[in-house]
Amino acid sequence: MQERGRSEEEVRSLLQEAKRRDLSYASGRILSSMCTSPLKVASRAFCDFLETNLGDPGLFPGTRELEERAVKAIASLLGFAGAKGFIVSGGTEANITALFAAREAAKRSRPEVIVPETAHFSFEKAARMLKLRLIKAKVGEDSTVLVSDVERRITSSTVAVVGIAGNTEYGAVDDIAALSELALEHGLYLHVDAAFGGFVLPFLKELGFPAGEFDFSLRGVCSITVDPHKMGLAPVPAGCILFRDAGYLELLQVESPYLTQPRQCTLLGTRSGASAAAVFAALTFLGKEGYRRVVERCMQVTLHLREGLLSLGMRVHEPWMNILVFDHPQREALAGELRARGWAISRTRRGEIRLVIMPHVKKEHAEQFLRDVEEAAEVL
Template structure:
């Protein structure tokens, strides 16, 4: 730190030099991000609530009501009237809370000490962090030929130590939806906690269904589903950080509660203590601003872009890994190594993301990637071919 105060202008100049090194969503070159530029109105609201702290909700009763309203509205999208949950920093923290609830619940009611969680090979790496922090063993369920959980493989790995089963509604790499209805039944039959990670799909599947896409049910209408992660800072166009965790029962929050002596509330269930109210306020604003109609338009437009891109790739001769269910396309060149193709695209200024399972170039068609960017990208891919 400098000894003397520095003029605001000078500080801003310094910061903008750093900022220039960042990529800008608006350039349409960021191909692999599941976040995008937040809506300007959400950013405006976010700034107004920057000093609110939901870690001490007795001091911020209004903002606490906003968080409750947001959880209720997201719950309505996910077919539950009275959900319990929080707006947290993102999918990682939401998944961590779900797994912590499952572990504590299994410890309290079933006496499971060295627990295991079953996740698909396609699960986001946040579950590895959760298992590490919560001292749980990860057991992977295999995927079928369509890169979704193989239900038979899942059944085989259930054991007396299983504290949770996880399935994904919108996988990180391919945007696919696991057979959640079937898994919900299996979870119920075996009396096992079932968490659905819809961090990516939660803000698009309900809207795509509204405009006629035949997508499977993934939400609380399935009796076995205990919790769902859904991130406003991905397809919800809310500013970072905004993740959502919704539970079916209040008990799942209670089994995580610890005493919080010096605060205005007696207990706290969230991982984070001091917690931004701005995320809830901005999510509230953007959800009201778009409404179901607005989100449906966005989701359908992005799917149209997705199909345009997929068909363009196939016309050139690229191999598309699977029929997109959500707005992600993964592809390979029939002969060129994926890493070579990625390098060539990077040289042309595209910020490329490479999937691991299977290895492929992965493009997430977020709101910042417009049709003109896709046309440019297809032109470059044609030249490379």
């Protein structure tokens, strides 16, 4: 660190110089991210609550109430307003928290958790931290987990089964209803990772798109991860973990002497009240009607892209939600050409090109993208 501080202008100019090198969602060129520009009202709320710390909630009872109200609103969206939980830093923390609770509840000497092989890498982290053996169940052609394979892998050491409602690569939704039945039959904990799908599926259904059950309306579902910093349009960091039964939270608690609350259940100690305020602001500002409109627009752009890519002769996976995967015989070269033209795209593990159509991707961006795909395919 330098000895003497610099002026505020100098600091700001250093920051701006760094920021100029970043991509921006507003350019419409980021087609690889599950995050987007947060709503203005949520960003303002975040700034207004910067100094709050929900690790010491007795100091910030107003902020704590905003968190409770935000959690309750998300819980009611996901089928059970009585579910309990917290605003956390994101899907990774939420998934770790869920598996931690499942492990504590089951108390097995060699605990195992069964996840679909498509599960997000946060489960690898959770398994290593929690000393859980990660058992990967096979998925079918449509990239949803084969429930028969999950069942085959259940042993006396299984402490949890995980289903995904909107997987990272394809947006595919596992048959959570069947997993719920399986969990009930075997007395197992079922966690649903709806980090992306939690703010999409409830609205898709209302818009008339096919969308299966995935939430607490299914009796076997014990916990759900959902990320407000993805399709919830809140600023990063904002995830949410919800438990059907508050008893699971008690399993996580430790004494927190010298703070305003005697026990703490969250993984983090000091944690941002700004995130909770921002999530509350986003939910309150948009309401269900606003989120439905956001999802509708994303789906319109997704379907427009799908049509365009099909007419260019690409092999396109049928989208489950606003994630579009397509392929070309020279996929490597095509991906390179698109990146060279300034598009941030990602690839699936199988190598296909993957696009996430977030609200910052407008129809005009989609049209430019299609023109570039056409040109790029011609020069291959």
